[in-house]
Amino acid sequence: MKTLYLECNMGAAGDMLMAALLELHPDPEGFLGRMNALGLPGVRVEAQSAKKCGVLGTHVSVTVFGAEEDEPAPAAHHHHHPARGLADISRLIDGLPLPERVRADAQAVYGLIAGAESHVHGEPVTEIHFHEVGALDAVADVVGVCLLLSELGVDRVLASPVHVGCGEVRCAHGLLPVPAPATAHILTGVPVYGGAIRGELCTPTGAALLKHFAQAFGPMPPMRVLRVGCGMGKKDFEAANCVRALLGEQEEGAAGGPDEPDGRVAELCCNLDDMTPEAIGFAMERLFEAGALDVYTTPIGMKKNRPGVLLTCLAAPEDRGRVIRALFLHTTTLGVRETLQQRYTLRREVVSVETPDGPVRIKRAEGYGVERGKVEYDDAARIAARTGEPLAAVAARAIESARRQTGS
Secondary structure (H helix, E strand, O other), X not given: OEEEEEEOEXXXXXXXXXXXXXXHOOOXXXXXXXXXXXXXXXXXEEEEEXXXXXXXXXXXXXXXXXXXXXXXXXXXXXXXXXXXXXXXXXXXXXXXXXXXXXXXXXXXHHHHHHHHHHHHHOOOHHHOEEOHHHHHHHHHHHHHHHHHHHHHOOOEEEEOOEEOEEOEEEEOOEEEEOOOHHHHHHOOOOOEEOOOOEEEOEOHHHHHHHHHHOOEEOXXXXXXXXXXXXXXXXXXXXXXXXXXXXXXXXXXXXXXXOOEOOEEEEEEEEEEOOOOHHHHHHHHHHHHHOOOOEEEEXXXXXXXXOEEEEEEEEEOHHHHHHHHHHHXXXXXXOOXXXXXXXXXXXXXXXXXXXXXXXXXXXXXXXXXXXXXXXXXXXXXXXXXXXXXXXXXXXXXXXXXXXXXXXXX
């Protein structure tokens, strides 16, 4: 399993993550060419060698009309580019020539940033606006990281606990504590720590990218490291200001055990009291198509003594953006609740075995000292309908055939 481990000992920012992943890419120049050909207004992405505390790595700079983030744009551009809202950013991302999965990931990550800003400022997401340079800089960082992860073909993303720094950071609203309020909101549920280094080490963009892609946070698991990338930040500290990305191969089943979860799963739910059973059933089908791992309903009592339905979806963190959009599109809910949970799973596979009744698929699962098998319902039902036997008899015969063939 191709595993990426992100070492966030000096926090994370969008440009640092993009630079670290760029060092892992087999064709960094080609990638930069594709980024600059996307058509983001006035955006230019460039990479330069950089050294921090004697360590050589890469720094990625994103300029918008010649200015980097936190720098004033040239005066000639000020009156041409008003602040953009989330809907404008969403339309901008939708219009980029990107693979659908990359576009969905970018929308989900940017949605986390906008949601945090909405929470911090107490304003609806629709009322949140972003400064032109900062907004496009964040879009470029987010799209770049999403595209790099797609092109690297990573199966699993893990990360260390996140160093957020300490002290205060100056922004347009004045002095704010570190981590900044939006960053702290995004990192809810993620292991973080402060330390003696004063400054903002983790930005909202970096936090949102980690929250969306990392399936678990903790020490690096046993893996055969193939390549290492160092993404350098702009500031200098007493420690090397970089994100390290280690790309390697991890044995199937090596992650997970009695004390180590296999990863995280997002539980997304909403209460419904004004949808028909047929409409809820249709919505459940669409949610599975959007990438939900499981969808189920629970009867509940709601306000005004109305019977209702709790609709719950389980989704991988990287798929939750699409599932949330499907929830809003196909149900009448006005809000979705999210809980990130650790998950323990058995390793699973589907094998086909020859039986006296023909080929039958068996779902096998093992791990944690447990091994079990179950006949694929459709196969057993087809045979039972043909022979007139009970379903249980057909399934038992198939399991016995599987035991004889595998010796287990």
